[in-house]
Amino acid sequence: MxxxxxxxxxxxxxxxxxxxxxxxxxxxxxxxxxxxxxxxxxxxxxLERHRLVWLYLQEKTTLLDGSPRKVLHIAPEPCLETKFRRILGTEYITADLNNPKAQIKMDVTKIPFDNETFDVIYCSHVLEHVPDDRKAIREFYRVLKKDSWALILVPINVDRTIEDLSVTNPKERERLFGQHDHVRKYGPDFIKRVKESGFHAEIVLPQDFLNTDRIRVCGIGKGTPLFKCNKN
Ligand SMILES: [Zn+2]
Structure with missing residues (x-):
């Protein structure tokens, strides 16, 4: 619009x-x-994180170079979806649990695809809503081809992950986890959960590949980490 x-x-x-x-x-x-x-x-x-992801994909990966790739975009953000679809074509698939505009209705803990289907999975700000996030990460690992990768973002707002799955009241979740439908707050130790599934993961920060001017002009914000998760 x-x-x-x-x-x-x-x-x-x-x-x-x-x-x-x-x-x-x-x-x-x-x-x-x-x-x-x-x-x-x-x-x-x-938003800041979408622009960061886009710049990362452009500058640090070959995803957008025009060669065919099978990509799973979970909870697709419209600003990125439009661009991805134009570049990646029919091998690009969007999935979401609730959004009827996504192509596939999907629970991330039960991904309806065979083992080793995808070249890339992109999943941003989803796992903080998922009670069994470890199962979701195992599913990402399962459906990725060998030598492929997932780019995962979660909000990092505490030093150490806090969760209490017995808390289901939306008001209490908002008080403890910052939003009525969040089931935890993540810290940088999120990377341990990713590695538990077999991924070789690294944290990428904006300043690792963008200079200060670029970060300011593109409105990237500070410290939003990307989790690049490689399946070797
Ligand atoms: Zn724009």
């Missing part, structure tokens, strides 16, 4: 650049419950 004329006028400028829709603006819009400044692209609705 195009931004209104007023919005385009208010945000007109060239201090910010969205690498996904390739458009400039004066700044990114506020976004979130505790509204973060400089977060949302008014043109394509991308």
């Amino acid at each position: 195009k931004p209104s004329l007023l919005k385009r006028f208010v945000y007109f400028g060239n201090k910010r650049y969205c690498p996904i829709c390739e458009k400039y603006s004066r700044k990114f819009d506020k976004y979130g419950i505790n509204a973060r400044e400089d977060a949302l692209c008014i043109h394509c609705n991308s």
Whole structure:
């Protein structure tokens, strides 16, 4: 959906650049419950993490080079889905538990595909909703081909993962885990859960491959980690 004329006028400028829709603006819009400044692209609705993922895929992987790849995109974000579909074509599959716009209705703990089906899985901000996240990660491992990889993002907002699966009350979940439908808060030790399934995983931070100017201009935000999980 195009931004209104007023919005385009208010945000007109060239201090910010969205690498996904390739458009400039004066700044990114506020976004979130505790509204973060400089977060949302008014043109394509991308957030910091989407722009980070896009730049990572462009600069550090060969996913977008036009060669055919079978990709599973879980809980597809529209700003990325549009681009992926254009580049990856029919081998690109979207899946979601609830979103009717996704191609496959799917529970990440029971992925309805054979072993070693996919070249790439991209799954962002899903596992914090999933009680048995370890099972989901095992499923990612199972359906990936050998020498393939998953890119997983979860919000990291504590030093050490906290969870209590006996908490099911939405208000209590919000108090403990920050959102009514989150079942835990992750810390950087999330990587241990990933490795338990057999993945060789690494944490990638924006500053590992982008300079300070690029991080600011593309509105990447600070410290959002990507978990690159390789199946060797
Ligand atoms: Zn954009």
